[in-house]
Amino acid sequence: MLEPAYQADVVVVGAGVAGLWAARRLTNAGVTTMVLEAAHGVGGRMTTERVDGFRLDRTGQLLTVPWTSWPASAAHPDPRRATALDGLVLRPFAPGVLVHSDGRRHRAGIPATARGARGALHAVRALAGVPRPAPAPRNRAGAPPGAAGRARPVPDAPPPARLDRYRHGGRQFGIVAPLRLRAELARLADTPVERLLARPELPAGQALAARGLPARTVDGFLRPLLAALLCDPDLTTSSRCADLALRAFASGRLCLPEGGAQALPELLARTLPPGTVHTGVRVTSVSTNGVTTAGHGEIRCRAVLLATGARAAAELLPGLRVPDFHPVTVVHHTTDEPPPTGACLLLDADRGGPVAHTAVVSRVDPSRAPAGRTLVSSTVLGPPPADVDTVVRGHLSRLYGTSTARWETLAVHHTAEAVPAMRPPHDPRRPVRLLAGLYVCGDHRDTSTVQGALRSGRRAAAAILADLGAAGPMHAADPLPTARAA
Template identity: 75%
Template sequence: MLEPAYQADVVIVGAGVAGLSAAHRLTSAGVTTAVLEAAHCVGGRMATDKVDGFRLDRIGQLLTTPLMAYPDLRLSPGLDALLLRSFAPGVLLHSDGRRHRAGAPANAGGARGALHAVRALASAPRPVPSPRSRRVGTAVDQARLGASLARLGATPVERLLSRPESTAAQALTARGAPARTIDGFLRPLLAALLCDPELTTSSRCADLTLRAFASGRLCVPEGGAEMLPELLARGLPAGTVHTGVRVTSVATTSVTTAEHGEFRCRAVLLATDARTAGELLPGLRVPDFHPVTVVHHTTDEPPTTGASLLLDADRGGPVAHTAVVSEVDPSRAPGGRPLISSTVLGPPPPDLDTAVRIHLSRLYGTSTTRWETLAVHHTPEAVPAMRPPHDLRRPVRLMAGLYVCGDHRDTSTVQGALHSGHRASSAILADLGAAGSLHRAEPLRAAA
């Protein structure tokens, strides 16, 4: 029989960034905490594979600087050591066979960059203008967009959340921007940031995303996405995190594991992905998801786009955005070799490698036949969908002793996951009334 093998005040199921951030708050308050993770490493979907010296993100969600856009990153213990590597200001837009800088000078903000992008698209010469791409908009349209993004960057979050809610696509149209401006700039940008090619996301969530973009620059963690959860885990007391432990059931005062029997505790925090949470707690609503496929290449002759994020405004193939990531973060590639990472949103095409190579050849303006494919990562449930009406603060307290957190309880972002972990740990501390630990954690031992 499996014997009770561990006691702690709180057991956290899942060692993603939400669960790890909650563990920091609890242990800092003197509450003994055990974090149980079924995988053999922490991080969940924020995973980075190592292949021949390359560091390859499985999903690679984009962050933004400055960190004021991600306050929970600044407030999480251990993340002061996190290094963020920035893309070139703005983005590159591929449209009508040409690439246009959709950004600002290095000393300019994101909103000015957006206005510069629209002006660049409006003034750039076209080989054969089509009816769809004949113009971006009048000077008045451009000024309105620039002013709108500037206001958005300075608008308090509470005011954005009080706006009427629709889909992001409907909101873009209703706000009066020209169709070419929407299709040529805003749609590909939001699709990349939200992992939602059809922009079915809540307009409030889209506004928050555009606000972050207007306030800073896109970036990635140095060393790969895994560095964020790894730093969180390293900052916890020794013996807090246990990997390779699969939880089979949860209750308000215990969890049962396949490997170590029952863990008795005063409270349980479910910090898994939404699908696993729904399996452990039948009746918990599981959202739809946006699938994401990331294809990593290397080559002897790297593209000359620098550290820019390249978006396809024409949607002429499966690739939504691509970048020579080694130009942004050299630590992700060995010996100065280039790493090109490309993201496909939605269901991938049948012959993915061929379709991606053909599309990348057009986007970068070079042959890709000799490019080496390092890895293809397809994640069917990569990002929880945030369709309207979307509650950005879904309850984290299910009942006394049972709590849940994760990006499916907040926004489907790193910031949302961290914030939900902070909300859940605050609820636990309030319910426990814990000024200190009531249990001394015992070492984990194998079931008899």
């Protein structure tokens, strides 16, 4: 019998950042790829809702740059990859964080090596394996030739304060032991990743207690910071993953994608050949040589990559491990009078309410709010209280030291399975190749971060290319069959 004709070399199920990044690497290698997404837009959990001119993220995960948790792979010979993320703009928070403790806000700043949006963009390229372009020639005034009239890049924030300067109202910040904390974070920033991954593994909370730092340092700064970075209020995450998060924080900056979290997956989708991504297509079953869809019949291929969330992947392929998850609730408010915290991330060390961290997001990224309006986004970790908006308003009033009675609630987004848990023992390099022709990627195969999702997509694409032996263009993809009427 003749083998049925393939409609594509690879079918990617799911249009989150992991699947889109894998699809880009495959198409650059000449492998015809079809991305199928059940929703009507790309992004998965990295989606942004638009309400009355505001752009509201659903999960609000923080990005830490430079993304150097793992060394980038060797540069790909295809020069087109150098422009994969050129359109991404990252807006940095003010250096360090604000910590609310004992009824007061204290500034905690650390040195940053990735300065401004340009350094953050180079860090994203490094994570994804994209070579950093050579610096452009500059004239004697320090500007690129012909720079007159061009749009200026996002200016860098003011130079960060040294880590040992924790001041509020001219007095020394007494929550942490500045010199010891500075030394600890500097040591983490300089420690090779492989050495961190070889450390004994404990829950992060237990590992912090065993570090020998003062209790007020741990409870007043490190615990709330790690809870925000890991979306884990109880710090049950693997201490190795916590060390990686602290390492990235100590050597980089907290950032947000300009225009909302969905800007990254939308950018990746635009870099794919036209007709690669198909939304509104629900896959009901998978095999090593094809997928079955709810409305478009069977699609034949040479390999299938599951790039969905962990639970959806296990429903399509029973036997895959489904981890526990950290629920996240994001509450968005607007007000005419912004709180006086600037572009800082505000953490609650007292645990005086449900809000783990909050920020005047429109000060970080002005594109997320209409002109003259303020967007305040607050994150609740763990199960939310019954009357979440009322309780959050009361907590925000204490954190910001201002009345929230006249604040307008724009949206309350609750995601029960927002972030896969990384409890010990946790393998951040879980296999992406299940068997020849069937692969899986996503943050549940790596670390539960945007960085981890991209890394897993890169690993899955490499495994597919190795199995297919792709060295050039293979065949043209057929168009997706027309949906049948119900």
